[in-house]
Amino acid sequence: KAGVTQTPRYLIKTRGQQVTLSCSPISGHRSVSWYQQTPGQGLQFLFEYFSETQRNKGNFPGRFSGRQFSNSRSEMNVSTLELGDSALYLCASSLGGGAGDTQYFGPGTRLTVL
């Protein structure tokens, strides 16, 4: 079974721009979660989608948004980029996203904001 895939793997943007990252979950998985990883804060939860609905959201500003399509693929968008948004963005998929479901991570998209 193919794993979680994320595109692009690397991205360089400048402050004020916006960016869209894509995640394709493992086949059959309906839940997609997004995390931000930085050296200072570690891995932090952004949001989770299930059946095209956002079910859970972390403590990030409204500039961070996402969506999920009917095939479970997900995108996240960051508008008005700031230097502090430079991070590794990871997506994880699981069957249903409920208690006890294992989350499988993709390789991440490394975003650099200049």
Add this chain to the structure above:
Amino acid sequence: QKEVEQDPGPLSVPEGAIVSLNCTYSNSAFQYFMWYRQYSRKGPELLMYTYSSGNKEDGRFTAQVDKSSKYISLFIRDSQPSDSATYLCAKTDSQGGSEKLVFGKGTKLTVNP
């Protein structure tokens, strides 16, 4: 206080050593605990997963949970250079049918040949 606290290391050990990685957590609600391993420039991969107090063993790896002291540990026996990676402890946090992972900051381990 962060929900999950983890010794950041770094930790450097000789090949064959027993490695002990530790985390503490602050929320007492029912939850699952896991250890992920992350190699450089890769996403985290699940190593161990448990929900009850006690030990769980998988090959050279043992996960230990002590709910009374809110302490979780990962032991690696006969460590190998290929074990060099960042190890992340995590616990689940459920809200309205959705479950997110709360991570420690990770411990970077280097096993020297």
